Amino acid sequence: MYRYDNYDQALVDERVTQFRDQVARWKAGELSDEEFRPLRLQNGLYVQRHAPMFRVAVPYGMLSSIQMRCLATLGRKYDRGYGHFTTRHNMQFNWPAIEDVPDMLAALAKVEMHAIQTSGNCIRNVTTDQFAGVAADEILDPRPLCEILRQWSTFHPEFAFLPRKFKIAVNGAKEDRALTWFHDIGLHILKTDDGMVGFRVIVGGGLGRTPIRGEVVREFLPWQDILTYCEAILRVYNRYGRRDNSYKARIKILVQALGVKEFARQVDAEWEHLKGGPATITQAEYDRVTSFFGAPAYAILPAIDESFIAHQAESLPFARWAERNVRPHRIPGYASVTLSLKKPGTAPGDVTSEQMEAAADLADRYSFGELRVTHEQNLVLADVEQRQLFALWQEAKAANFATPNIGLLTDMIVCPGGDFCDLANAKSIPVANAVQDRFDDLDYLWDIGDIEINFSGCMNSCGHHHVGNIGILGVDKGNEEWYQITVGGEQGNNAQLGKVIGRSFPAGEVPDVIEKLVRFYIAERQEGEHFIDTFHRIGLDPFKVAVYGDKARLKAA
Amino acid sequence: MTQIIKNRQAVADNYTLVTLAEGEAPASTALPTGAIIVPLAVWQAQKSELTTRGTPVGVWLDVTEGAEDVADDLASLPVIAVNFPKFTDGRGYSTARLLRERYGYTGEIRAIGDVLHDQLFLMARCGFDAFALREGKDIAKALNAFATFKTPYQAAADESRPLFRRRTA
Numbered sequence: 029m030y031r032y033d034n035y036d037q038a039l040v041d042e043r044v045t046q047f048r049d050q051v052a053r054w055k056a057g058e059l060s061d062e063e064f065r066p067l068r069l070q071n072g073l074y075v076q077r078h079a080p081m082f083r084v085a086v087p088y089g090m091l092s093s094i095q096m097r098c099l100a101t102l103g104r105k106y107d108r109g110y111g112h113f114t115t116r117h118n119m120q121f122n123w124p125a126i127e128d129v130p131d132m133l134a135a136l137a138k139v140e141m142h143a144i145q146t147s148g149n150c151i152r153n154v155t156t157d158q159f160a161g162v163a164a165d166e167i168l169d170p171r172p173l174c175e176i177l178r179q180w181s182t183f184h185p186e187f188a189f190l191p192r193k194f195k196i197a198v199n200g201a202k203e204d205r206a207l208t209w210f211h212d213i214g215l216h217i218l219k220t221d222d223g224m225v226g227f228r229v230i231v232g233g234g235l236g237r238t239p240i241r242g243e244v245v246r247e248f249l250p251w252q253d254i255l256t257y258c259e260a261i262l263r264v265y266n267r268y269g270r271r272d273n274s275y276k277a278r279i280k281i282l283v284q285a286l287g288v289k290e291f292a293r294q295v296d297a298e299w300e301h302l303k304g305g306p307a308t309i310t311q312a313e314y315d316r317v318t319s320f321f322g323a324p325a326y327a328i329l330p331a332i333d334e335s336f337i338a339h340q341a342e343s344l345p346f347a348r349w350a351e352r353n354v355r356p357h358r359i360p361g362y363a364s365v366t367l368s369l370k371k372p373g374t375a376p377g378d379v380t381s382e383q384m385e386a387a388a389d390l391a392d393r394y395s396f397g398e399l400r401v402t403h404e405q406n407l408v409l410a411d412v413e414q415r416q417l418f419a420l421w422q423e424a425k426a427a428n429f430a431t432p433n434i435g436l437l438t439d440m441i442v443c444p445g446g447d448f449c450d451l452a453n454a455k456s457i458p459v460a461n462a463v464q465d466r467f468d469d470l471d472y473l474w475d476i477g478d479i480e481i482n483f484s485g486c487m488n489s490c491g492h493h494h495v496g497n498i499g500i501l502g503v504d505k506g507n508e509e510w511y512q513i514t515v516g517g518e519q520g521n522n523a524q525l526g527k528v529i530g531r532s533f534p535a536g537e538v539p540d541v542i543e544k545l546v547r548f549y550i551a552e553r554q555e556g557e558h559f560i561d562t563f564h565r566i567g568l569d570p571f572k573v574a575v576y577g578d579k580a581r582l583k584a585a
Numbered sequence: 586m587t588q589i590i591k592n593r594q595a596v597a598d599n600y601t602l603v604t605l606a607e608g609e610a611p612a613s614t615a616l617p618t619g620a621i622i623v624p625l626a627v628w629q630a631q632k633s634e635l636t637t638r639g640t641p642v643g644v645w646l647d648v649t650e651g652a653e654d655v656a657d658d659l660a661s662l663p664v665i666a667v668n669f670p671k672f673t674d675g676r677g678y679s680t681a682r683l684l685r686e687r688y689g690y691t692g693e694i695r696a697i698g699d700v701l702h703d704q705l706f707l708m709a710r711c712g713f714d715a716f717a718l719r720e721g722k723d724i725a726k727a728l729n730a731f732a733t734f735k736t737p738y739q740a741a742a743d744e745s746r747p748l749f750r751r752r753t754a
Contacts, residue, residue: 035736035748042734066673067703179738185710186682189675266679301687306746313749
């Protein structure tokens with residue numbers, strides 16, 4: 029993975045000094061709360077329900093074992109012994125004191141980490157595919173370009189006070205695993221028949237209050253031009269995006285208001301001036317950054333390891349884990365392993381300091397000392413020898429990482445919700461746990477098969493509920509917590525938004541509703557269909573009837 | 586006389602900033618004597634008088650106005666001020682970069698309005714070289730802000746080449 033040189037290191041060190049001074053001036057009353065607010069936000073520091081929340085950047089999801097141990101130490105020293113992984117690959121601590129954050133940043137800087145632009149109306153952490161560099165369907169490893177984008181966006185002087193936050197995702201494989209259609213900028217790496225590499229550029233997607241699928245503004249942009257082109261997009265947005273209403277301030281609203289054609293025309297007009305300029309990426313820089321993402325020292329192994337097969341035959345629990353949590357690798361004899369942070373009854377995405385250290389140890393022993401964070405809030409060991417999987421599984425079990433549920437119903441994406449977050453309308457973790465509890469029978473879970481349930485505690489959609497096959501959204505109804513259910517959302521190449529099934533429900537009824545939807549799917553499904561396939565075949569109305577009975581039928585008629 | 590930051594030093598300000606009252610006609614507004622910085626609307630309405638009055642005259646741009654609006658007049662403007670009604674409104678950063686990098690303006694670009702210590706570094710990178718800090722702010726302390734980061738990544742008005750074209754091992 030990328031390693032800092034003196035320039036990179038100086039910038040994060042200077043950032044610590046800057047923020048320490050800002051905190052001191054705020055404490056001394058020289059900075060008002062209002063003046064301090066965007067400064068702390070751009071260092072990932074929110075003031076939350078119980079205490080400040082501090083969000084650490086994990087650029088494009090890559091973590092070394094050394095960095096993971098640092099996060100473990102921070103969790104133990106400044107938090108209550110745990111942290112939470114978010115859908116932007118970041119780690120959140122829920123209980124630090126503001127006064128401690130400069131020291132936390134200093135500790136992070138020592139391991140080449142930071143909290144730069146993890147919040148605020150600026151360019152946020154760039155996200156990508158958790159299987160970058162190892163996926164069989166990869167066109168090009170997106171991580172070098174993610175790192176180049178990270179550097180370009182870090183302290184970008186023109187774009188620190190945008191109308192609203194700005195999120196970029198890059199996908200380098202045939203299958204979209206980075207939710208690119210729902211980002212402010214989504215980039216697909218493409219290779220033409222004659223070997224040219226570039227991007228399909230999608231702009232104006234987003235979830236939140238007004239979920240919109242992004243639109244293609246350019247079918248093919250040579251990779252060298254990505255910084256100048258992004259600069260043109262951001263400049264048009266910075267100048268003309270709405271600032272009068274924060275709900276209408278994302279770039280998606282500007283793209284919709286202008287129409288994608290006119291928006292693209294304005295971007296092109298701006299780009300004409302920037303194209304080919306000094307920010308055009310050089311081959312030397314691309315090669316320099318790419319050299320950090322070279323293949324590790326893989327062993328030469330047979331494509332299929334016999335002991336891996338034999339262990340699966342002997343142990344059903346291992347076989348189940350292998351089926352759900354282990355993924356094929358492009359190198360013979362290797363596999364990628366997902367460590368589940370979705371053990372039923374725990375807060376999805378939460379990880380204790382002990383677990384972080386255990387994960388770091390596993391990474392050191394089995395996967396070249398590196399980990400990835402997924403936007404589904406799990407961890408990945410990308411490069412594990414098949415012959416080591418059985419030993420890894422036993423250790424992962426001991427650390428509560430081996431729940432065999434990746435892609436199954438209990439592998440829910442869940443935001444921290446009303447237990448922690450100030451923005452939330454409703455709690456999410458206890459309701460998610462109640463749903464997991466309802467589906468605690470592994471055979472049943474297995475029979476249901478692939479299904480994504482995404483849960484957000486409010487319209488800000490941190491839990492990506494819009495693109496869950498079943499989405500759960502916390503809403504405020506007369507100061508009570510209610511939950512609205514959507515069906516049919518999807519990520520991937522056919523990413524689309526779910527549809528609301530009808531009136532919302534109190535917390536206690538949510539597991540019943542999910543069960544009705546799932547039972548109905550099981551009754552209706554045809555051979556080989558996952559939940560989403562059945563939805564595509566029969567549509568929304570039958571699911572409504574399954575939940576609301578004849579009332580829905582009358583309404584539908 | 587109020588002080589501003591100019592070329593990273595606190596200096597006395599010679600200009601009077603002219604603002605229009607609500608409903609006031611830009612063509613007929615009375616102007617003070619001496620060096621002035623006028624709203625774009627006044628500049629457009631009284632350009633011939635302003636260019637012959639024999640005192641330095643600058644223009645200030647509000648957030649909905651841009652570099653394009655003064656592009657033809659740059660040679661006659663010793664100063665262009667860019668207003669920040671709220672420090673969180675970042676449109677002025679683009680205005681300054683366009684003035685410097687697209688239109689080649691070499692005169693003073695002054696940040697006015699809600700101008701604060703912690704934005705000075707970014708503003709300077711975008712081409713601002715003068716800063717009228719919001720009243721009550723500590724100018725001497727704010728001078729430290731310019732040294733916040735030694736070698737930033739991007740090309741901007743202050744550095745034409747991004748770091749990746751300058752990195753040495």
